[in-house]
Amino acid sequence: MTGKKRKIREISIKRDDISVGYSKISESPGVDEVVIKPIGFPLIALGEERQFIRTDNPKLFNSYAIAQWSGTYVTEGTYIFDQFLFPDFAFEIISVKPGPGKITSGTSIVLQSKEKLIRKEFPNVSFDDIIGNHEAKRKCQIIMKYLQDPDRFGEWIPKNVLFYGHSGTGKTMTAKALANATNVPIFLMRATDLIGLHVGDGARKVHNLYSEASESSPCIIFIDELDAIGLDRKYQSIRGDVAEVVNALLSEMDGITNQSGIVTIGATNTPALLDDSIKNRFESLIEFKIFDDNERYEFLEKYSRRLPMPFKMDLHRLTNMTKNLSGRELKEKILKNALHLAILEDKDEINEEIIQKVIIHVKTSKNPMFT
Ligand SMILES: Nc1ncnc2c1ncn2[C@@H]1O[C@H](COP(=O)(O)OP(=O)(O)OP(=O)(O)O)[C@@H](O)[C@H]1O
Numbered sequence: 001m002t003g004k005k006r007k008i009r010e011i012s013i014k015r016d017d018i019s020v021g022y023s024k025i026s027e028s029p030g031v032d033e034v035v036i037k038p039i040g041f042p043l044i045a046l047g048e049e050r051q052f053i054r055t056d057n058p059k060l061f062n063s064y065a066i067a068q069w070s071g072t073y074v075t076e077g078t079y080i081f082d083q084f085l086f087p088d089f090a091f092e093i094i095s096v097k098p099g100p101g102k103i104t105s106g107t108s109i110v111l112q113s114k115e116k117l118i119r120k121e122f123p124n125v126s127f128d129d130i131i132g133n134h135e136a137k138r139k140c141q142i143i144m145k146y147l148q149d150p151d152r153f154g155e156w157i158p159k160n161v162l163f164y165g166h167s168g169t170g171k172t173m174t175a176k177a178l179a180n181a182t183n184v185p186i187f188l189m190r191a192t193d194l195i196g197l198h199v200g201d202g203a204r205k206v207h208n209l210y211s212e213a214s215e216s217s218p219c220i221i222f223i224d225e226l227d228a229i230g231l232d233r234k235y236q237s238i239r240g241d242v243a244e245v246v247n248a249l250l251s252e253m254d255g256i257t258n259q260s261g262i263v264t265i266g267a268t269n270t271p272a273l274l275d276d277s278i279k280n281r282f283e284s285l286i287e288f289k290i291f292d293d294n295e296r297y298e299f300l301e302k303y304s305r306r307l308p309m310p311f312k313m314d315l316h317r318l319t320n321m322t323k324n325l326s327g328r329e330l331k332e333k334i335l336k337n338a339l340h341l342a343i344l345e346d347k348d349e350i351n352e353e354i355i356q357k358v359i360i361h362v363k364t365s366k367n368p369m370f371t
């Protein structure tokens, strides 16, 4: 540690002696549990990455933390600074039980992991919103029945399902609708979120994901963009960190027992690129297809009614003009842009002229999907 750094810390201790964050108040009660979260250094040099730290051994960390902070007064929302290994690294005090007081040798100090920040959602998408994709909806009915009454399935539970198909065809939306309909939490991940910075990080993230899921079970783990990690083994050798995630994922998927109450849904645009070891773990492969003419009509009819402006164009004509567009493209590129253009032009309805302009724009913007 540099002399400069030490000096800064002495100043901060003096200042903190008058506030509650760092001072030692001998008459305060001892606390049972303190949860802290790594925050980082109070100052970082320009261009330097923010650093985060973690522990592999909570028991060891507890001894280490008590050795330096025993006698320190702690209260929620304040900060505490490391003094040994990473001088001045700050931790936020997330909770103190039973209430503010001082750390003693009997206090348990828990380091909250950054990886706790896995997205767990209760979405509000409904199956009624999904057009087409009948096979996927049927499979979802089975999963729903399983999550509602796992005992009926014995050893024949749905465990791992792969949604595949063109981008914007409703894979993520269907997983969300499933979570909503069953009222269970869904852990939404992108496969690349699982890749770690250092050896072992990826495997740990996967393990954390599944152990958190098992605490919240019954639940759904949705791993989007699976192709980003589940590439054929011949490509994986280039990226050890990716292979590590895949192996950890395979072993977690194998470890799911009939009692786990966890359904893993993977999603990919390119199933052909997936390694067989991954593909074979999925008992159902469900294709999400681009709408046929009837479905596209149904989609346009449903979503055009939701626009906050009257929609005045023959929907059969529009259906014919938008062949091969996915649900996302119809919504985001055609309907949304038409509304925006109508607003820009101060119109009080979306008419065929506006839609034509949007379609010409989409066609000339070299969108490869628009044929
Ligand atoms: N079958 C569908 N029925 C209704 N809306 C759809 C459908 N497909 C797509 N959409 C609309 O497009 C949006 C994007 O769909 P979603 O994110 O589910 O696609 P995806 O298949 O997961 O795409 P990606 O492969 O790019 O992740 C949805 O939020 C919805 O508004």
Ligand SMILES: [Mg+2]
Binding pocket: 171, 172, 173, 224, 267
């Ligand atoms: Mg998606």
